[in-house]
Amino acid sequence: MKKIGLRKIFLMLAFLSCASMSFGQEVIDNKDRAFTEIGYRQGTAYRTASGKPGPMYWQNQADYKIDVKLDEDNHTLSGSLTITYTNNSPEELDFVWLYLEQNRFTPDSRGTLTTPVQGSRYVGDLDGGYEIRNLKAQVVGRNKPVSDDHFVDDTRMRVTIAEPIPAKGGQATISMDFEYKIPEKGMDRMGRVKVKDGVIYAMAQWYPKVAVFDDVTGWNTDPYLGAGEFYLGYGDFEYKVTVPFDHIVVGSGELVNPGQVLTREQQRRMKEAAESDERVYIITPEEITDYENNRPKKEGAVTWHFKMNNTRDVAFASSKTFIWDAARINLPSGKKAMAQSVYPRESDGDEAWGRSTEYGKASVEHYSEMWYEYPYPVAVNVAAEVNGMEYPGLNFCSFRSKGASLWGVTDHEFGHNWFPMIVGTNERRHAWMDEGFNTFINYYSYLAFNEGEYTNNLKQTRRYINQLTNKDREPVVTHPDRLQPANIGMSAYYKPALGMIVLREYVIGPERFDKAFKSYISTWAYKHPQPNDFFNHFENAVGENLDWFWKGWFYSNATIDIAIDGVYPYGPNYVVSLSNHGQMPMPVQLEITYEDGEKERRTLPVEIWFKGNQWNHLLRTDKKVVAVEIDPEKIMPDINSANDRWPTSLYED
Known part of the structure; x- marks a missing residue:
């Protein structure tokens, strides 16, 4: 490999620095824009600068x-x-x-x-x-x-x-x-559907x-209107639902009168399910239409009575068509809850809703262990003419879903119990605080379920480059009802989730991230955080100023494009010349490969971009460098992978 003189190296570095300023017309001057504050985030007596409810915080x-x-x-x-x-x-x-x-x-x-x-x-x-x-x-x-x-x-x-x-x-x-x-x-959130038996x-x-x-x-x-969902306060609910005698009702919260609405055998099965990690039928597929033997009344109407405390909403489902099964949910504190599923005969089978309770149990147990313990007595999955919609302790999912599709929607909707049911965000204005955070935690639930039975490619952030560079894209913070329909999935769900993946896996690290995110959840459980509360709390918990990240990823359409311009011998060491060709700064994780085959990783902090879009890193080593690569695991959604790797034509064999 032919070496180049030091004088020539300095000339090349100077040229690269000037070129990045002269020819990168869409590249912003980081020291003037990327690192400025995103807005006014000073604390008050109601919401502190550390992102916690203040001493005078209140909610009705x-x-x-x-x-x-x-x-x-x-x-x-x-x-x-x-x-x-x-x-x-x-x-x-x-x-x-x-x-x-x-x-x-x-x-x-x-x-x-x-x-x-x-x-x-x-x-x-x-x-x-x-x-x-x-x-x-x-x-x-x-x-x-x-x-x-x-x-x-x-x-x-x-x-x-x-x-x-x-x-x-x-x-x-x-x-x-x-x-x-x-x-x-009902806007794919509620309604009614005719199936074979009712x-x-x-x-x-x-x-x-x-x-x-x-x-x-x-x-x-x-x-x-539509895309904007709900913003609700908390309270205690007691509700009674009177239905035809042959109907089964499942609802948010505790059923307080099972002796009036269930047969003795169904009550026995319910108690068995409460102690079983495997599903137990409350109503079997063969019993669906046998109303004579599987209902406590034979005519008229029956009233189902439910209670649920400290919740923002309740929902229920009613039908005479339900297969009904259940199993125990084991919580970290030793408490128990119950996973339940109701579905028509069209949805039965081990490739379909026959695994729904297994999915719900695994989902709730995972989120309880990783983030915050599930607070409700039941977690009910209802097969309906709804593609997927969540309410406290109860989901509606499509009765046509099967396999990986059913796992995915079940896990996503149960994940919503953490955002926005426990952490009570304003979905109507800030969809990313519930859909995005939920999509983020879903990724780890996929990994945990049944040793990765189903796949989730969210961590492969570069799969989403086309959407992240789409000329019609809109910032994450756009109100959901103002988003173009084609952008809802990316702006409300995937881009905020990708941002959280990048923060956890690339910028902050899992240990620091998890402590901060768990702290945010527990601090704002059953309260109403605003975006600034999340930003403030997270920064205080991890000990980093992340204005540049919130501003670039959530408040703009900025893209990431970090490049290696060259690697040059510098005395006994090397200089790695880097440029930021995108609109968003990022820390730079380098993997260096040496001639003896050893690999080493080094991370340069985001502050290297404080003074502009070009940086020369002195790589101190006594070994011969044969390759350098940015972000070898491809976690950062860099829009141009072609400039992430050296060697280049500056070296000759």
């Missing part, structure tokens, strides 16, 4: 008592509810905003009117919507005036109280009767619910 609470009846002939749900609303905020409240999400299913709803002509995933029926009657609201206390003053606008309803709800603990009650037609097409009702967004009043926005009243 809504507790629900609901009693409804399912009319299978007319496909309607009707009933009543009473909400006890506690105002923990520092200000009096003259009114309360509620969501009426079934009003999305009308011809003139904002969601309908903003659905593209060609349709989308979020299409819905047009013959639905709430009928509200007998609304009453009053502050809790003796002889307080009752108000029925309210108005409805699209999917929102404002209820005005006759006198303000006192600050710092004042309470009001809001009660009403309601009714609506259950949609067949109809499956997947019931979500099924009751009027209080909007969140917080210290950031006040009342959060963004309409329910």
